[in-house]
Amino acid sequence: MNDLLKLESKATRRGFLKTTGAATLVLASSPALAETAETVPQQSEQVRLTINGRPYALNLDPRTTLLDTLREHLGFTGSKKGCDQGQCGACTIIVNGQRINSCLALAVMHDGDEITTIEGLADEGVLHPMQAAFVRHDGFQCGYCTPGQICSAVALLSEHRAGWSSYATADVATVPVLTDAEIAERMSGNICRCSAYPNIVAAIREVAKEGSQ
């Protein structure tokens, strides 16, 4: 435990705001602030998480989602809050090797889990192959959905390596080739309102081919 970063959630958040004054306007009406203003006695739960290989310990209101933990308490703002109801995929992170919507996950339920966010994909400044492919293929326009798209795509490739089929697979007992139709089906939990889909599929197709050689 002595190597854990001890973080008081509120203090950290304020510290984060102080160092990023421009964010104040956006965050002034955020749900996290509204929650702290309530007068009901709050239960506080200790939550230990390993994020991008580094251990963290926090005391959190049990209502706090993983997404809010990352963004509001720890300053990992790569994961985005789009719909906050599991429909858009902008908050996609990888927990214990599986992609999930962090907006629908309570942090307290993930005590002890290992998390990878978009911030953890690059290796000492060298982009992850999926990040590089998204850049090469212009797999985005505004970029808001991109961290979720890339985390999702990275997990998609491990799922395929593990032999998962999809609804696009004709015979569900087989492991299909990752065709464009397979990639599209497996990425349907990530919405891109700029509609960069063809380039996103191209980026994933390229990394999938590199991986299979």
Added chain:
Amino acid sequence: MNPFSYERASDIASACASAARPAAKFIAGGTNLVDLMKVQIEAPGQLVDITRLPLDRIEETAEGGLRIGALVSNSAAAADMRVRRRYPLLAQAILAGASTQLRNKATTGGNLLQRTRCPYFYDTTKPCNKRAPGSGCAALEGLNRMNAVLGVSDNCIAAHPSDMAVAMTALDAVVETVAADGSVRVIPIDELYRPPGNTPHLETVLEPGELIVSVLLPPPPAGRQVYRKVRDRASFAFALVSVAAVLDVDGERVRASRVAFGGLSYKPWRSAEAEDALVGAPATRASFDSAGVAALKAARGYGRNDFKIPLARRTLRATLTQAAGLA
């Protein structure tokens, strides 16, 4: 989100005892419950986290079936080779639902107990007998194209949203539970859900604190299994209509069949009428059409969902045509 106290259950008995308290709820994947808590349609005072309980295995049964633990994720169930080879219908149905991110979190037990996606259940400015008993049903005269046409009442026309449960219903699955007093019982999946009648807020026969621990699949029935889903977009959308079918053809004639519909009722709708019409009939499109007419005979549309009745007949014909190898 309303404040709640959090308890991490370490064994089934204490989980059931805790969840039997007023305002307490089990939570597992949370993909539906957390969403509803954010908009305060669900406001439990206590959450009992069951995700550390040892209910995450898929096991062979002595009879040649499978027992799927309640905490097996939808992804894990669909990825299991025993499920994919012996119950392809179930793997297809699970993969037809939601997105990979959601299926990675969503559990077998939670999928069965998910709430309706009727837009008026979600819209807290509108009456809804399921959300606020006695307030009325805004869907009856409203935007009801997603709503049910079979087995519902004028108090509630909400449809059950699951794909997985439709396949399980066709496969004669049985739900195994443990109650707060420690007693165990088995509930045929078709009897898990209560008809809305005058009490649409009571959705299942489960008692407070009663936990689904597993779903038992009997040995796979003879015949070809097909799940077909019709929806507004190609992926990540709830069914307008879906069909889970098993068709066993002996030469030219149907020896036996299983037919269940999704999107049509408060529960996955097993159609004895369709199965009776099919048995002994020639395996032809004409027979499949007759089965569809029989299946939807008691259906009633509410305006914007009238289209579901002919759509269900045609989806059944297409599904059976594929299962018979005629497509």
